[in-house]
Amino acid sequence: MKLNIKVSDFGKIKKADLQIRPFTVIAGTNSSGKSFITKALYSFFSTINKDFVTAEAIRNVSGINARIQVVFNSTKLSMQETTLISNLLEDGASLHEMVLQRYGENTFTSQLEGSVFLIKSTQNLREKLQLVVNIMSAKKKYEKIRADVDQILFSLKGLEQIFEKPMVMMVSKIQKEFTESLKENFQMTSLSSLRNFDCPPERNPTFEIDTIGMISIEGDTVNFKLKSNGIDLLQDFSNIVYLESPIYWRLKSTLERAREFSKINYLMRFKKQDSLLGVPRHFYDLVELLQERLKSNLRSDSFKEVIDKINISIDGEMLITQSGDINFRDNQSGKELNLHTTATGIINLGIISLLIERNVISKGSYIFIDEPEVNLHPAWQKIMVEALYELSRSGINIVIATHSIDMMKCIEGIVNSLPHDEAFEHFGINQLSSEGTSINAGDYPPKRIASIKSDLGKSFFDMQMNGSW
Incomplete structure (x- = not known):
């Protein structure tokens, strides 16, 4: 996918122009804003990727x-009433199927077009229910079900509103979900904390995405100007995944229990859960995706070469048990090891292999990885880059945030082996300064990579010149 994004006054970022391509690199020194960008983009992409219209319509119809x-069923009905109710239930089942047909797997633009037919069907269902009400209302037994019937009529009116204004409902859901996603991924109770400290009062943090629209954060409110075809683009992705510290995977069981305990604790007290758990949402999102694949036992035969390359390098493979635990099976001993006794570098590479094998990462996925070089020897960084490049060539969008010279050298080797046009179209190389601004070293990827290497290597050069080594 090819996108150009302008980010202003967000977190560490003052002003950045980003090129998003099938393989995107966001590089810079520590505290340059790389993670701010990747977490914000993940929060937005994963929110838009959800089909709120279909989900809300099906929930209401069901x-x-x-x-x-x-x-x-709880009321004694006459023959005429029984016939009318049977017809009503048949029409309700037909509406359910029509929602799946008109919405379902369709693009948001197609959903807007299909809403006209759904409005008519819902109005027809309401009219038939009203006919039943008219026949039964004069009878004493109706008093027992009056409140329930009124609630059904109210719900039907709400369903009509979804079909009449799906964009309004969609934006409302996106606004709420994106706000919660930002807070949980950045572990902040207020969005105002994401405002750049140099941002003037009259300006707000903004994301301008050329084919999708604009997002701005005003205080604790998110505002959108979205294009329907932009929503189509993001909803077309299969899974949106964010990978960060391997430490989370070591603590997976403990973190899941803590999350469940927190939910139960708030439910028992009849309070809204508004506290932060200290663990970003993206980790729990990924665990849920993995659990879904575990239940379906869906495995992938694609990308076998990538899986084999990773597993050979770590001399084993990551496994997930029926209970959801993740272990590492060592080839030399044949034993399955708990992640607490497994090297962090093995976890970092092995998790990617496991996600591919379990079809969490598949064609059409969008993968964000923050500092993929963590705990990886330079040789394994090369394997990581080569694996990610192969995935990007097969229809998986890759975005990495890195400050590793070794990783940039590996990317440089691939870029230099490609024709100019192919390198330009496939790689989006972005450099951020320590002040949170884009560094423009020209459009040609090798020039951008050379600039990044020079910037990242400056501290080593300075230490040598100062005799610190």
């Missing part, structure tokens, strides 16, 4: 149908 069945 609830209405279930309530109709329960209410009228």
Whole structure:
């Protein structure tokens, strides 16, 4: 995917122009804003990737149908009333199927077009329910179900509103979900904390994404100007994944228990869960994806060469048990080892292999990786880069944030082996300064990489010149 993004006044970033390509690199020294950008983009992409329209419509239709069945099954009906209710339930089931057909796997633009037909079907369902009400309202037994019938009619009106204004509902859901995602991924209770400290009062943090639209943060509120075809673009991705510290995987079971305990604790107290757990949402998002693949037992035969390359390098493979635990099976001993006794570098590489094998990372996925070089020997950094490049060539979008010279050298080797046009189209090389601004070293990827290497190597050069070594 090819996108150009302008980021202003967000976190460490003052002003940055980013080129997003099938293989995107965001590089810079410590505290240059790399992680701010990747976490923000993940939060936004993963939010838009959700089909809120279909989910909300199905939830409402299912609830209405279930309530109709329960209410009228608990009431003694005449032959005429029974026939009318049977027809009503058939129409409700048809509406459910129509929602799946008109919405379902369709693009958001197609959903907007299909809403007209759904409005008519919902109005027809409401009219038939009203006919039942008119026949039963004069009877004493109706008093027992009046409140339930009124609730069904109210829910039908709400369903009509979804179909009449799907964009309004979509934006409302996105606004709420994106706000929560930002807070949980950055572990901040207020979005105002994400404002650049040099940002003037009259300006707000903004993201301008050329084919998708604009996002701005005003105080604790997120505002959008989205294009329907931009929503189509992001909803077309299969999975959006963010990979960060391997330490989270070592603590996976403990972190999951802590999350469940926190939910139960708040439910028991009848309070809204508004505290932060200290663990970013993106980790829990990925664990849930992995659990879904575990339940379906869906495995991938694709990318076998990539999986084999990683597993040979770590001399083993990552496994996930039926209970959801992740172990490392060492080839030399044949034993399965708990991640607590497994080297962090092995976890870093092995998790990628496991996610590919379990089809979490597949064609159409979008993968963000913060500092993929963590705990990796330079030789393994090369394997990591080569594996990610192969994935990017096969329809998986890769975005990495790095400050590793060794990793940049590995990327440089691949870029230099490609024709100019192919390197330009496939690689988005972005450099950030310590002041949170873009460094423009020209459009040609090798020049950008050379500038990044020079910047990252400056501290080593200074130490040598000062005799610090």
